[in-house]
Amino acid sequence: MSVKEEVRKMKLDAPFLAASSIETRNKALELIGENLLAHADEIFAANEKDLAAAKENLISQAVMKRLKFNEGKLQDVVAGIKQLISLPDPLERTTLARELDEGLTLYRISCPIGVIGVIFEARPDALVQISTLCIKSGNCAILKGGKETTHTNRKLFALIHESVIAAGLPANCMMQAEQHSEIDELLECHDSVDLLIPRGSNQFVQYIMNNTKIPVMGHADGICHIYVDADADQEKALPIIVDAKTQYTAACNAVETLLVNRSIAKEFLPKLYAVLKENGVTLRGTQEVADIIAVEAIGEEEFIEYLDLIASVKLVDNVDEAINHINTHGSHHTDSIISENEETVCRFMQMVDSAGVYQNCSTRFADGFRYGFGAEVGISTSKIHARGPVGLEGLVTYKYKLFGNGHIVNDYATGKKSFHFKNL
Amino acid sequence: MSVKEEVRKMKLDAPFLAASSIETRNKALELIGENLLAHADEIFAANEKDLAAAKENLISQAVMKRLKFNEGKLQDVVAGIKQLISLPDPLERTTLARELDEGLTLYRISCPIGVIGVIFEARPDALVQISTLCIKSGNCAILKGGKETTHTNRKLFALIHESVIAAGLPANCMMQAEQHSEIDELLECHDSVDLLIPRGSNQFVQYIMNNTKIPVMGHADGICHIYVDADADQEKALPIIVDAKTQYTAACNAVETLLVNRSIAKEFLPKLYAVLKENGVTLRGTQEVADIIAVEAIGEEEFIEYLDLIASVKLVDNVDEAINHINTHGSHHTDSIISENEETVCRFMQMVDSAGVYQNCSTRFADGFRYGFGAEVGISTSKIHARGPVGLEGLVTYKYKLFGNGHIVNDYATGKKSFHFKNL
Numbered sequence: 006m007s008v009k010e011e012v013r014k015m016k017l018d019a020p021f022l023a024a025s026s027i028e029t030r031n032k033a034l035e036l037i038g039e040n041l042l043a044h045a046d047e048i049f050a051a052n053e054k055d056l057a058a059a060k061e062n063l064i065s066q067a068v069m070k071r072l073k074f075n076e077g078k079l080q081d082v083v084a085g086i087k088q089l090i091s092l093p094d095p096l097e098r099t100t101l102a103r104e105l106d107e108g109l110t111l112y113r114i115s116c117p118i119g120v121i122g123v124i125f126e127a128r129p130d131a132l133v134q135i136s137t138l139c140i141k142s143g144n145c146a147i148l149k150g151g152k153e154t155t156h157t158n159r160k161l162f163a164l165i166h167e168s169v170i171a172a173g174l175p176a177n178c179m180m181q182a183e184q185h186s187e188i189d190e191l192l193e194c195h196d197s198v199d200l201l202i203p204r205g206s207n208q209f210v211q212y213i214m215n216n217t218k219i220p221v222m223g224h225a226d227g228i229c230h231i232y233v234d235a236d237a238d239q240e241k242a243l244p245i246i247v248d249a250k251t252q253y254t255a256a257c258n259a260v261e262t263l264l265v266n267r268s269i270a271k272e273f274l275p276k277l278y279a280v281l282k283e284n285g286v287t288l289r290g291t292q293e294v295a296d297i298i299a300v301e302a303i304g305e306e307e308f309i310e311y312l313d314l315i316a317s318v319k320l321v322d323n324v325d326e327a328i329n330h331i332n333t334h335g336s337h338h339t340d341s342i343i344s345e346n347e348e349t350v351c352r353f354m355q356m357v358d359s360a361g362v363y364q365n366c367s368t369r370f371a372d373g374f375r376y377g378f379g380a381e382v383g384i385s386t387s388k389i390h391a392r393g394p395v396g397l398e399g400l401v402t403y404k405y406k407l408f409g410n411g412h413i414v415n416d417y418a419t420g421k422k423s424f425h426f427k428n429l
Numbered sequence: 430m431s432v433k434e435e436v437r438k439m440k441l442d443a444p445f446l447a448a449s450s451i452e453t454r455n456k457a458l459e460l461i462g463e464n465l466l467a468h469a470d471e472i473f474a475a476n477e478k479d480l481a482a483a484k485e486n487l488i489s490q491a492v493m494k495r496l497k498f499n500e501g502k503l504q505d506v507v508a509g510i511k512q513l514i515s516l517p518d519p520l521e522r523t524t525l526a527r528e529l530d531e532g533l534t535l536y537r538i539s540c541p542i543g544v545i546g547v548i549f550e551a552r553p554d555a556l557v558q559i560s561t562l563c564i565k566s567g568n569c570a571i572l573k574g575g576k577e578t579t580h581t582n583r584k585l586f587a588l589i590h591e592s593v594i595a596a597g598l599p600a601n602c603m604m605q606a607e608q609h610s611e612i613d614e615l616l617e618c619h620d621s622v623d624l625l626i627p628r629g630s631n632q633f634v635q636y637i638m639n640n641t642k643i644p645v646m647g648h649a650d651g652i653c654h655i656y657v658d659a660d661a662d663q664e665k666a667l668p669i670i671v672d673a674k675t676q677y678t679a680a681c682n683a684v685e686t687l688l689v690n691r692s693i694a695k696e697f698l699p700k701l702y703a704v705l706k707e708n709g710v711t712l713r714g715t716q717e718v719a720d721i722i723a724v725e726a727i728g729e730e731e732f733i734e735y736l737d738l739i740a741s742v743k744l745v746d747n748v749d750e751a752i753n754h755i756n757t758h759g760s761h762h763t764d765s766i767i768s769e770n771e772e773t774v775c776r777f778m779q780m781v782d783s784a785g786v787y788q789n790c791s792t793r794f795a796d797g798f799r800y801g802f803g804a805e806v807g808i809s810t811s812k813i814h815a816r817g818p819v820g821l822e823g824l825v826t827y828k829y830k831l832f833g834n835g836h837i838v839n840d841y842a843t844g845k846k847s848f849h850f851k852n853l
Contacts, residue, residue, distance in 0.1 A: 020752060020780035048853025103801055109790060118812050119782060199812050214642070220813045239832060241835040248837035328444060354830050356444035358543060366533060375841070376535060376849035377527055378827070388542050388623050388826045389644045390814040402812045405800070406778050409790025411665040413672030417799070426801035 008147075008190035009197075011180055015120055016197040018175035023117045023143050025050040027094035029173050033140050035166035038086045039132070042082045044164055045079055051160040052129065059153055067255065074129040082133040088379045089141050095397040096143050100429040106411040106422060110429070115401045117143035122191050123382060124213070126205055127151025129200050130159050135164050135378040136179060142400035147198070149182040157182070192217040200393075202383045207310070222395065224386035226310045227257030227330060227338045229368040232327040232353065234344035235266040239273055241365060242343040243280045248367040249341070251284050255312050257384060258339050258361075258371040262308050265294075265328045267320040274298045274318070281316070290318035308334060323350045328356045337386045339371040339393075360386055360393035394427060432571075433616035435604055438568045440544055440621040442599035447541045447567050449598055451819040453520035457564050457596035463486075464588045465557070469503055471659070475584040476553065483577055491679065492740045498553040498581050502821050506557040508611040511566050512803045520567050526853040530846060532834040541567035543623035546615050548637070549808060550629055553577025556582050558804040561605060565660040566824035571615060573606040575771070583607070615643035616790075626807045626819075631734070646819065648810035650734045651681030651762045653792040656777065657769035659690040663697055665789060666767040667704045672791040673765070675708050679736050681808060682763050682785075682795040686732050688751045691744040698722045698742070705740070732758060748773045750789075751783045752780045759783060761810045779800035784810055784817035 041048065052074040059072055067386045101113035121144045130151050132150050139146035150158045162181045170176050182191065191198065195218040210225040231249060233242050249260035267274055271295075278298040281288060285341040288300040295302035300318070308317040321327045324342070331340050339361035342353040352361045371394065373381025378396030385391050391399030396408045416422040465472065476498040481498055525537035545568045548556045563570035574582045600736070606615065615622065619642040624648050627637040634649040655673060657666050673684035689697055689812050692763050694717075695835045704720040705712060712724045717830045719726035720759040724742070745751045755764050763785035766777040778786045795818060797805025802820030809815050815823030840846040 016756075017753070020756060020782060023782075024776070105794075105799065111796075192446040204562040218638070220644075220811070222813070238835075244837055245835060251835070252839045252842065272468070272811065288831075322849045329441070332440075332444065336751050355448040355540075358444060358447075359828065361829045361831060364833060365833040366831060367838050369661040369838035370529075370833075370836070371829075372531075374847065375529065375838070376530065377848065387633050387644070389646070392826055393829045402816055405785045406784065407785060407790060407793075407794055409788060409794075411662075411669060412790040412794070413668055413676070414793035414799070415672050415676045417635055418676060424799065424801065 006331060008112050008182060008187050009175075009194055011192070012120065012194045014177045015180060018177040019117070019119045019145045020381045021175045022145055022178045023096070025143065025174055027096070030094075030140055030143065031090050033169045033174050034090050034137055035138060036085050036172050037133075037165050038083045040164045040168045041079060041161070042083060045076070046159075046162050046398045048074060048079065048164070048200045049159065051156040055154050057227055064153060068127060068153065068186050071126070071128045072153055080129050082130050085134060085139055085380055086240065089137055092141070092397060095141070095401045100179060100403060102126045104427040104429055105424050106412070107425075109412045110408045112406045112408075114406055115403050118314035118400060118402050119198055120145045121400070122147040122149070122201045122219070124149045124188060124199050124201070124203045125151070128152040129154050129157040129161055130414070131204075132161050133165070135382050137163075138177070138380055138382055138397060138400060140174070142397050144400055145178045147180050147182060149189040149191070152185065152249070155183060161372050189216075192219070195219045204383050215316035215415070222385050222387055222391060222399075223337065223383050224257060224337045224338060227259070228257055228308075228310045228334065229338055230264055230327075230331045230335055230340040231368065232264040232321070232324070232331070232340070232342045233262050233269070234324060234342060234346065235268045236349060237266070237269070237343040238345055238365075239276065242273070243276060243341060245282060245341070245367050246277065249369055250281070250286055250316055250371050251314065252367070254314055255371065257358060258368050259312070260341075260368050261310050262318065262319065262334070264321050264330060266320055267322055267340070270297060270320050277318075285312045286316060288318055288341075290314055291320065292319055294318045299387060306336070310336075318370070324353055325428065328353060332356075337348040337388075338384070339363065339368045341366060341368050353409075360384070432606065432611050433618055435601075436571065436618045436621040438842070439571070439601045439604060441539070442544045442601040442676045442679065443569045445599045446569055449521070449542075449567065449747045451520070452566055453597050454567065457513050458510050458514050458561055458595045460592035460596050460812055461557075461589050462507045464592045465503060465507060465585070468584075468588055469500070471501065472498060472584050472588075472661075474529070475580040478580040479578050488577060489811060492551065492577065494550045494792065496577055498549065498605060502548070502554050509558060509804055513561055516565070516803060516821060518566070520827045528851040528853055529848050530836070533836045536830045536834045538546065538829050538830055542824060542826050544569045544571070544621055546571040546573070546622050546625045546643070546826070548612060548625070548627045549575070551577040551687045551782065553578050553581040553585055556731045557589070559806050560586075561806055562806055562821060562824060564598070566821050567649050567822055568818050569602045571606060573612060573615070576609065578581045579607060581674045588622075594691050601726065607676070613640075619643045620831075628807050644811050646811055646815060646823075647807050648681060648760065648762060650760045651683070651763050652685045652732075652758065652760045653682055653763040654688055654755045654761060655684050655792065656688040656745070656748070656755070656764070656766045657690060657693070657697060658748060658766060658773055659692045660770035660773060661690075661693070661767040662769055662789075663693070665702065667700060667792050668766060669708075669765070669789070670701065671704060671708050673793055674702055674705070674710055674740055675738065676791070676793050677739055680793065682792050683736070684792050685734050686741045686743065686758070688743055688745050691746055693717075693720060701742075710740060712742055714719070714742055715744065717744055718742045729758070729817050734760075748777055752777060756780075756782050761807070761812075763787065763792045765790060765792050784808070823841050
């Protein structure tokens with residue numbers, strides 16, 4: 006069957022998943038946890054096949070580490086599922102209840118988005134996290150993981166799918182895509198798919214965004230900034246910058262550009278240079294930065310997302326120049342100010358147009374788990390709908406339900422009746 | 430100056446508008462109301478020019494009626510502005526406050542979307558409503574109205590812009606586009622524009638959606654349904670259907686397709702036929718409908734958005750068949766069930782995948798004013814971000830603000846510290 010046909014069947018099942026009780030959805034999550042534990046050996050055996058193939062294909066150590074699905078990772082995903090079960094139902098929540106007139110009552114009620122396609126990197130734990138988030142939020146999910154995890158994902162998906170059916174949820178509420186070519190088929194399914202969440206390289210996400218009519222949630226690049234203000238506690242700034250740059254260099258929330266207040270540059274830059282050198286980080290900077298510390302001088306247009314142990318440095322006169330630089334050159338992901346001046350911090354936080362604006366801490370905190378969302382399906386730099394790490398709340402929308410008793414608009418248009426708008 | 434350059438300047442002013450106080454934004458609204466009243470004669474004179482041109486161009490009576498901006502319409506928009514002033518600030522609202530760990534506190538705070546382009550029909554009152562909604566919600570607005578209202582809009586915009594500057598808001602926070610060619614320029618401004626809201630014909634909205642990378646909110650078509658259930662109060666159904674079809678035939682929330690439970694068809698269809706004929710409505714229907722009442726038999730593929738005194742009729746076996754028809758052939762706008770059976774109604778409301786799902790009332794209630802939102806910038810059939818009539822709440826997004834005191838991720842990754850996630 007083609008992806009188009011399968012997705013169309015899924016679309017027909019979506020209202021049944023939307024109407025399923027929280028007991029049934031939690032039961033499915035419970036069965037998934039049990040099923041994964043009961044078949045741990047089969048999962049690990051499948052994972053060994055993927056690891057062996059990866060070794061043969063000379064995959065990098067970093068990717069190998071993400072590929073590996075062992076006892077520890079299994080315990081982590083099962084703990085995540087338990088946490089997800091304990092979270093309140095994100096569906097059927099009333100966010101507005103208003104009597105428009107006698108006997109005419111309006112409710113705004115949360116409901117699933119519908120059919121969501123998630124394309125994610127070669128990480129078996131991601132498949133479990135994403136599918137369970139979708140089940141809890143009542144969304145049908147099309148899952149496409151990295152090709153390096155084919156065997157592990159196939160096994161995990163089969164166990165999850167079995168459990169979902171056993172709990173009584175519709176059989177077509179989830180499907181797996183394995184071939185890269187299926188992504189292009191999926192991009193054509195705007196009649197059936199409500200949202201795409203691509204995770205991966207800038208180039209890949211851009212490709213998805215430019216080749217579909219389906220709404221896309223996610224982020225292409227992550228050029229995160231740290232601004233060290235004139236009123237910064239410099240001793241606080243240094244470990245924060247080291248963490249933001251080195252704790253996980255390849256992450257989208259790692260810092261790429263450091264903005265330093267010109268008034269403290271001569272004092273701060275040498276300390277920054279020393280501590281980053283010690284941590285293996287190479288700095289590059291504008292000419293005036295290169296005049297103070299021994300770094301390569303580059304133009305601002307060369308400030309990029311390095312995803313490596315490199316960072317750009319620029320001096321600014323004040324917080325407004327920092328804000329302007331970030332809004333113009335950043336990617337609206339996560340930006341931090343190091344300052345003890347509350348007024349300056351407030352201005353930075355109000356005016357920087359990013360999903361996350363931080364004071365005196367590392368940009369690496371931008372993450373669904375660290376925000377207490379349990380897990381995330383991705384991080385959104387879009388400003389429409391969900392922003393930042395996207396957990397259950399970002400996976401629901403709402404509908405307006407209006408209950409009347411023969412009410413017609415003409416009575417209100419002609420003045421025979423009038424609205425009284427009483428919030429309940 | 431090109432649209433691109435003007436919009437870029439607007440983007441730079443957006444953070445200042447975002448950081449403006451509610452007092453300043455309300456002051457601007459107050460001054461707008463006063464300014465419009467003080468220059469009423471000039472507005473009416475400008476409107477006379479548009480009306481004269483429209484007459485020369487043989488514009489239809491319906492359009493002429495919308496074009497006209499007289500004392501009554503002025504009073505209406507000024508009353509709308511007063512209502513808007515009385516509404517609470519949609520910005521800086523805290524929707525999440527959570528201590529992640531000692532000294533590390535996360536807030537989710539509402540903020541403006543940024544720069545919004547609205548393209549709307551030839552209705553001068555729409556220009557006032559849209560611009561004031563954008564000011565209240567802290568959004569920069571690019572306004573492009575119908576060409577038939579050029580003189581009126583130019584005058585209204587000048588008065589509004591004067592007032593906005595007098596209140597102390599940034600000068601570039603609003604601009605007007607007058608030429609149709611400027612729309613195509615605007616579609617290219619994805620670096621500066623955060624959202625487009627096109628209002629108008631299906632074809633026009635489709636054109637916008639297919640020719641820009643900017644997120645688009647709105648609706649292309651409005652194929653609304655009314656399902657008359659076996660348990661319907663038929664006497665209640667008839668006036669609701671008449672209202673939904675005839676109260677404003679050209680509106681997107683007018684009903685186009687009637688689904689009737691097969692078990693009541695022989696009794697209900699003749700009554701429906703009689704009352705609609707009396708109101709000038711022509712019915713068309715499937716062959717089995719044509720076998721009961723004297724209507725033209727058409728295929729289901731011919732069920733369209735008529736925007737005219739015509740409606741399609743089809744028989745269904747039960748609520749599930751009605752839901753399936755609506756989800757497959759509808760436009761996810763607004764659909765109503767006529768039934769006294771609470772269980773059936775509940776199923777319909779949970780499973781119909783539309784922005785508005787109604788019981789026992791007219792689909793024409795889908796409107797920002799009738800929902801008590803004051804005004805609306807449009808009606809959204811999108812499921813991402815705002816859905817249904819879009820007022821102030823749909824014009825804001827949020828950002829995560831994280832306040833730390835030297836917090837780094839490595840302490841949590843290595844287990845030296847752990848999150849405690851305490852909601853405040």
